[in-house]
Amino acid sequence: MDYQKRTIDVLKNFGLSDNEALVYQKAVELGETSPFKISKATGIARTTVYAVLTDLSLKGLVELESATGLMKQQTKVIAKNPSILREIIHSKQKSLSTQEVDIVEILPWLKKEYLKDTTDSDFQFFPGMEGANYVMFDYDGVDQDSYIFDYQVPMDATGGKEMNKGVDRGIKKRVGGVGIEYNLTPMTDWTKHVLSYQVERNPHYLDRAQFRYPPFELQNFNVMVRLKGNRTWIVSVKDKEVWGIKIRSSNLTTSLICLHQALWKISSPITKDMIESWMPNPYLQAEKSNS
Structure with missing residues (x-):
C-alpha cells in the first residue's frame, strides 16, 4: 500500500484541502521546520504555504512560532501530534x-x-352504499401491481348484477396489463363460496390474480383494502358503517404494502384446483336456472 497517498486521501476526507493535506503531511515528516523547507519539499509556492500554514494553525494541527509574526523564514513550524486528528473528530x-x-x-x-x-x-x-360501490370498483387505469386485503364483500352490498359487472370490468383491465393482483383473504366457507362462484362464472377470474390465506383466523376484519402505487382504497359495507375512502399517501400505502408482503410470505396459496374442488357453486346454478 502507498501509505503516503493513502494518508493524503484520508486527510482530504477529514476536511483538508489538497494543499493543506500535503503541507500537514510534510510538516509531520520534517519535524520542526520552516515555510521555506516545506515549500521546497512540496513544490508549493512559499506565499501559498504561508496561507496554508495559517489555516492549519487555526484548525489546531500545527504551531507557528515567530518573533515577528507569521512571516517568511523566521517562522518555525511544528506539527502537533497526529493524535490530534482523532481528538478533533x-x-x-x-x-x-x-x-x-x-x-x-x-x-x-x-x-x-x-x-x-x-x-x-x-x-x-x-358515504353510503353509492360511495362504497364507487370506491370498490374504482379501477384507476394505472397498470401496477396491487395488494388487497379482502374478506370477500357480499353481493347484497351492490346487487348481483352490479357486483359481477364491476368484477368483470376489473378483470378486463387486469388481463390487458402487466400488473399482478395479490389477494390476501381468510379461508372460510364464505371465501370458498365467493371464489368458486366467480371462477365458475368467469374463467378469467384468476388471470393475473393470486390468492393466499394466512395461517390464522382474521377475526372482525370487515373492510376491503386495496393498495397500489401511492394510493389506498378502503371499503366498508358491514352493518350501518357503509362508506368508501380513497387516500393518496405514499407513507400509508407503502407501510400497508409492507405489512401485506410480510403476511403474504407466511400465507398458503389458494390454487385453481382447490377452487374447482369447491364447484359446482349452488348459488350460480340457481341463478342459471332462474335466468
Whole structure:
C-alpha cells in the first residue's frame, strides 16, 4: 500500500484541502521546520504555504512560532501530534450531538412553517352504499401491481348484477396489463363460496390474480383494502358503517404494502384446483336456472 497517498486521501476526507493535506503531511515528516523547507519539499509556492500554514494553525494541527509574526523564514513550524486528528473528530461528534438536540427541538416549528401551504397527500370520503360501490370498483387505469386485503364483500352490498359487472370490468383491465393482483383473504366457507362462484362464472377470474390465506383466523376484519402505487382504497359495507375512502399517501400505502408482503410470505396459496374442488357453486346454478 502507498501509505503516503493513502494518508493524503484520508486527510482530504477529514476536511483538508489538497494543499493543506500535503503541507500537514510534510510538516509531520520534517519535524520542526520552516515555510521555506516545506515549500521546497512540496513544490508549493512559499506565499501559498504561508496561507496554508495559517489555516492549519487555526484548525489546531500545527504551531507557528515567530518573533515577528507569521512571516517568511523566521517562522518555525511544528506539527502537533497526529493524535490530534482523532481528538478533533471526538470534539466534532460531541458538538454534532449537541447540535442535533437543538435541531430536533426546532424542527416541529420549521416543518410546520414548511408544510403549512402544501401537502403530498389527500383523501376523499364517499358515504353510503353509492360511495362504497364507487370506491370498490374504482379501477384507476394505472397498470401496477396491487395488494388487497379482502374478506370477500357480499353481493347484497351492490346487487348481483352490479357486483359481477364491476368484477368483470376489473378483470378486463387486469388481463390487458402487466400488473399482478395479490389477494390476501381468510379461508372460510364464505371465501370458498365467493371464489368458486366467480371462477365458475368467469374463467378469467384468476388471470393475473393470486390468492393466499394466512395461517390464522382474521377475526372482525370487515373492510376491503386495496393498495397500489401511492394510493389506498378502503371499503366498508358491514352493518350501518357503509362508506368508501380513497387516500393518496405514499407513507400509508407503502407501510400497508409492507405489512401485506410480510403476511403474504407466511400465507398458503389458494390454487385453481382447490377452487374447482369447491364447484359446482349452488348459488350460480340457481341463478342459471332462474335466468
